[in-house]
Amino acid sequence: MTLDVAKLRGDFPILARTVRGGRPLVYLDSGATSQRPRQVLDAERSFLEQHNAAVHRGAHQLAEEATDAYESARARIAAFVGADPGEVVFTKNATEGINLVAYAMGNAAGFPGAERFEIGPGDEIVVTGLEHHANLVPWQELCRRTGATLRWYGVTDEGRVNLGSLELTPNTKILAVSHQSNVLGTILPVAELTRRAHEVGALVLLDACQSVPHMPVNLGSLGVDFAVFSGHKMLGPSGVGVLYGRAELLAAMPPFLTGGSMIEMVRMEGSTYAPPPQRFEAGVPMTSQAVGLAAAVDYLGHIGMDVVAAHERELTALAIDGLSAVPGVRIVGPTDLVDRGGAVSFVVDGVHAHDVGQVLDDRGVAIRVGHHCAWPLHRRFGVAATVRASFHVYNTPDEVTALVEGVQAAREFFGV
């Protein structure tokens, strides 16, 4: 299938707007959050206008319909990432998903059958030096609470995980790694990392925030134990994310958030909990958002994730080439396309990222500046802030040109 981007852009109302006094919006910040097509907005609205009710709680027709819509959403999203519906837990975002696993591990002591999640002094949690804060701080906090030790793989000069920088040990309880760096674009060697982790009996959590929205991902065949991603980065609603967990693990894992709908039996003296995924979905869930996310995976599935990936690859190549040709621009991360997705971060000698961003914004080009919630990685590369362009299926080669021209204009404006 070839992609008719011009036609597809018509599905995204926001892409038609102008900014800063009439300039067409060039939205190159999908790595932070993506835009929603009409199909997603309509799905959510029609759910709310026709079927809205509390799910799993009512015996009336609306409640049945709402429950069906919610569970059908779960099934479609599960299929999209090669999982079973029972392996998909809805969270508010990916951050909650990672916290869920971290807190569940902290809660494991004394929970029958949850021995393999227990963690304490002498145990290790391993991450990498390129993680988003969402996949770093929850583990720091878990270590603080339990006395476990945090260790991390280093990052090479070209932005790859340095596989030689660390040995996992039998004390490693969990390895938590990104699938794709939100700064460098690097795609991590998940198969090799998973092999190593499983060899020592460690669990693997994959932060798939930047992979699931941009390429075909089959979590089942990747063999990871847990994975997280967010709806808002994949053309879906904000306020909904997914925690994937292998069925057998979710079944043994203690709950995290507790309250209504996740219980089996409640007495004042104590409670028991429902099987997964309900055990991990306390309270009235983000129903319409799950429905919207299902519409987003339908939309992406209809295009084909391989087509999405190929399109973004083309834009990435253009951006790397174009930016590399601008004097004083230094790309942080791989400059070839091997195991690399479409986030392109860079610095401009003599012009601070904020100032580059301002010139771009003035021209209608929306990118992100700062550390992109990966502060340690920026320190690793000796920079406080970078400029990041990131793409989705609705972006065009012309928009990449606008980016490159904007960077040139910034250099001129600041006289470097």
Next chain:
Amino acid sequence: MTLDVAKLRGDFPILARTVRGGRPLVYLDSGATSQRPRQVLDAERSFLEQHNAAVHRGAHQLAEEATDAYESARARIAAFVGADPGEVVFTKNATEGINLVAYAMGNAAGFPGAERFEIGPGDEIVVTGLEHHANLVPWQELCRRTGATLRWYGVTDEGRVNLGSLELTPNTKILAVSHQSNVLGTILPVAELTRRAHEVGALVLLDACQSVPHMPVNLGSLGVDFAVFSGHKMLGPSGVGVLYGRAELLAAMPPFLTGGSMIEMVRMEGSTYAPPPQRFEAGVPMTSQAVGLAAAVDYLGHIGMDVVAAHERELTALAIDGLSAVPGVRIVGPTDLVDRGGAVSFVVDGVHAHDVGQVLDDRGVAIRVGHHCAWPLHRRFGVAATVRASFHVYNTPDEVTALVEGVQAAREFFGV
């Protein structure tokens, strides 16, 4: 202001639909979740079609607009409940809000300045016997993790909190109570309970899920320390809730969910955290949902919460009268209107709640059956399940009549 309910119903698209082969929908399940007016749906949609971007993270125009919309939503919601914007933390639902406080207390040991939140063996947490599971199970779990003891006020035969059943002690760290019971409709004596708690130096958390949507509530003047409520019960979106906390307390409280946007400084070796409310909002938030919730409070504010309360009071009186007149119907909870809101739960002698619900559903009347996430309360009254009708501003006296007639029909159908 008099309420033109017929006109107002026109704002709610779902109320025009029919169920079970053409019967008009009589939606009496707003205690579980309410329906959304067009104004809320439109606010969210226009945000998504015009201003959607990641908040607090970008330097481009859309990011500015999205941040403004999000923070303006916070300010309007805060004003609606008599709070300062900095005292409003967005959560995914009320359940998360309660868990947030419970986990933050569990995290307090060793967090500088958080001594007053620390909890351990010998300390007590106090709830009541009528709490929703959301305000019970998180405290049971906190006790399990920390060795603290859970105690509770009993419930009288008429469904009031038995203030004589328990004495708070200097060991009481927190008192967590409902403002209004989701089963009985009882409004709790919050002022008196708060006085008692503060007298012994305990914190007070108010579960305002069933009060904020239905009556004027000023959290500031109530004097509670924390409060929670959910968007979906107050004509707003699902996937968004609020934790209110007094500014001084939030400033001292350790974080719960950690990750992006809630940090101050991140190093691989450890992190420090932003001031509230950001400290408690990890990850990309439910942006459009906050915007929708602000539209909901604008909508309710325009009607006037006193008008909403008076209208529901009228419906409650009709329901109590009508149901009491049906032989074999027993209302669980107060049968007068003193300190009582609009949830009416009842049993029908000889007909199980599920069967009553089925007959009602068949007639288009949507109510809820079961324990309504208040299982211990149902045990207290010796029933496994009740039928619950609950109202919002869009309900009419005719709908109450349809309920009463449906209950009669159920008795006839089952021959009792």
Next chain:
Amino acid sequence: MQLEQMYQEIILDHYRTPHGSGLREPFDAESFQINPTCGDEITLRVRLDAGTVADVSYETLGCSISQASASVLTDLVVGRSVEDSLRILAAFQEMAQGRGQVTPDEDVLGDGVAFAGVAKYPARVKCALLGWMAFKDAVVRTERSEGGASSETADPKEATA
């Protein structure tokens, strides 16, 4: 009224005069199951005799559907081989979870076919299955005790399957 689709006369009859109700001794295994949404409960006992279901006795706290279903269960499985009874259970479960799309076989399910209407109401499917899940669990327990393990309290996690 579509009510009669769900509450067929057969169901109402079983509800009003349940067969085999009450807890009896002796028994080989007991299972306690609960529906977490509504709090409905069943305690069900099974006695086997040389590979045959010799008795099923039970006490329920629940709606007409769950009570009638337990009654029909008793009729269908008592006197059958364990194998047969599990086959009937599978057929009943398939029908109940079939959303009204599965045409039940009256030869296998007898009065159980009356529950085809319930299958159209997903919220009630659990009611119809509560007794059957208790039966399945109890049978598994008899097997375990044969294998040497003692009959324990039911694991209610399976109740909502």
Next chain:
Amino acid sequence: MQLEQMYQEIILDHYRTPHGSGLREPFDAESFQINPTCGDEITLRVRLDAGTVADVSYETLGCSISQASASVLTDLVVGRSVEDSLRILAAFQEMAQGRGQVTPDEDVLGDGVAFAGVAKYPARVKCALLGWMAFKDAVVRTERSEGGASSETADPKEATA
């Protein structure tokens, strides 16, 4: 191009040739402030002399706005009484957070009025204020040390105020 609204010549001049930059001794208090969104940093020292701001010295890692702002700050407060300097700070902060609605007083703010354009870009307001927050914090610290407490590391929680 609306860029010139933000990057007025005065700002670019201060950015290219910052006044008072570099860390100097002696000083009475030092403050380290950071912008958590972009990682920009400033270390700023204050020396007081009989109620007057005798010197402000600083080192920044940051964008043109934050650098120029620190430079302008130096010009505006050095030689003023502490009281005056805090009044200027208040005026600068009011303008910066005023969303372009506050007309700045050139008599009070001097070159600082050039930052009125920044006020229209909420994401950059923190850049313009970073140095000022460091100054405020450092002044508070000198008061604390006068009161007997030793000059500690800044509490960066106030950086984003």
